[in-house]
Amino acid sequence: MRVVDAHCDLLMKMVENRRLGFDHDGRDADVSLKRLKQAEMAAQIYAIFLPDRNRLTFDQVLEQVRLFMEHIASHPDVMFIRTKEELERSLKERKLGALLSLEGVDGLEGNLTYLHTLFYLGVRLMGITWNEANWAADGVGESRKAGFSVKGKQFVKECGKLGVILDISHLAEPGFWELLELSDKPFIASHSNSYTLCPHLRNLTDEQIKAIVKRGGRIGITFVPPFLSKEKNAAISDVLKHLERICSLGGAGHVGFGSDFDGIDTKVQGLEHTGCYNALTEELLKHYRAAEVEGFMHGNWLQFLKANLPVDSFIKL
Template sequence: MKIFDAHCDVLSKLLENPELDFVHERHRLDVTLDRMVEANIGVQNFAIYLSERMSRQFQFVLDSIDLFCQRILSNPQMRFVRSKNDLRRVAAEGSIGAMLSLEGVDALQENLANVRILFYLGVRSVGITWNYANWAADGVLEPRRGGLTELGRNLVKECNRIGMILDVSHLSERGFWELAELSNKPFIASHSNVYAVRQHPRNLNDEQIKSIISSEGVMGITFVSPFVDAVQPVAIDKLLPHIDRVCSLGGSRHLGLGSDFDGIKEWMIGLEHAGKYGQLVELLQKHYSESDVKRFVYGNWYDFYSKHLPDGQAN
């Protein structure tokens, strides 16, 4: 069964540690080409995430895109997905689709030209914040719990205009609701879980989840152990209450996966790296119909992006 993973941080590790081998590294990378093939990953979204020492320099965003091209797209199994036609092509030919997203707009330096440049370069979604405040909005751990700034509101409007998909994972709750009111396009939460199941600030409450559903967006269940359960270590079956809750809110067609592999410090038992997706599929098949499982692990993200990526020729 094919997998569509909406978020991993392997680019950040490659940027910080150029010696790492994306193809074969099994000690310091969760996502490698070998493991992607092993797990039958059909599409992987690679996040551009910058550490604090790099976070305000646009050059490091460009360096991350260069790494993506040189170290990931250079492998013949990989195909860059920037358009609807690209997505259809990877599905038809059985190659692995690679997408680009930005996690936190700090490095855009309050300049909307930079978000347009990233769109020209193939970035297709933007998370406005990481956990703390930047020039556009507050993140979920910012103590003042503010929302969007005026510049952040302009960013939302510009992303809507050019077709850049907005990602609310990490955004403060007030920022979430301001974005939901302002945006005229569907939005996503690439890697967030359910607050009603695990009361963690990075998780979304029921009303937020229903808002994503009503916008025709998708929510990616993530494998970060503290977001899943309070008692550590966390077994893989603890994901089921999160999935059940989203489905109970009407989200069975708005639910996907957003692993956060390579951004994880505490791994779930049975999901220690991308090669373990088969165990998740087997678990889901014991609790849901085959058609539901296919939608959860691949189809819902595929359907969303096949509607909301730009038109264009396959590469």
């Protein structure tokens, strides 16, 4: 069964280890060409991210775009997806679809021209913050827990004009509710779980989940053990608990997965890398109908992307 994964940090690993390529043997990264093929990956979203937010500049963002183009998008088995038409061609030709996202807009340095530049380079999704505050808004780790700045509100408006999909994973809750007023567009939480089941600051409350569903957005259940369970270890059964919780809140057609592979040090038992997605599919089929599992694994994300990616004519210069 084909898979869509809304979040991985392979590009960060490539920055940290310049010898790491797309064809690596699996010792230094979770995501690779071989493992994506094992997972029958329909589309993988690759995040541009560096852990030290104070150092992320626009030049560093461009460097990760370059690494993506050189190592991933240029591969003959991969199709770089920027439009609805490219997504449909990728699916028809059974390519490994690849999309670019920006995790935290720190590197835009408050310059909306940089936003336009990244859009024309093919970045289609943007996480507003990481855990700390930046020029646009507060992240979940910021003690003041405020919403958007004036410039951040301008950023949201400009993303709406361009068609950039906003990602609220890491955004402080006041900013979440403010975004619902600032924009009428659907948005996503690419890698977040249920706060009710696991009260981690990175997870979503029931009210947030319902709001994303009502707006027509998507939630990617993530495989970060501390976001899944209060226990030290996590298993695939914990992933299913969060899935069921979101479904119980009306989210059956709005939920998928966003692994955070290559951004995590500890792993869910049985989901140690991208190639393990088949194990998750097999477990889901024990509890849900095949049509429902198809929705969780790829259908919900693909439907959203087809509806929200720009069309070819929109991006022609």
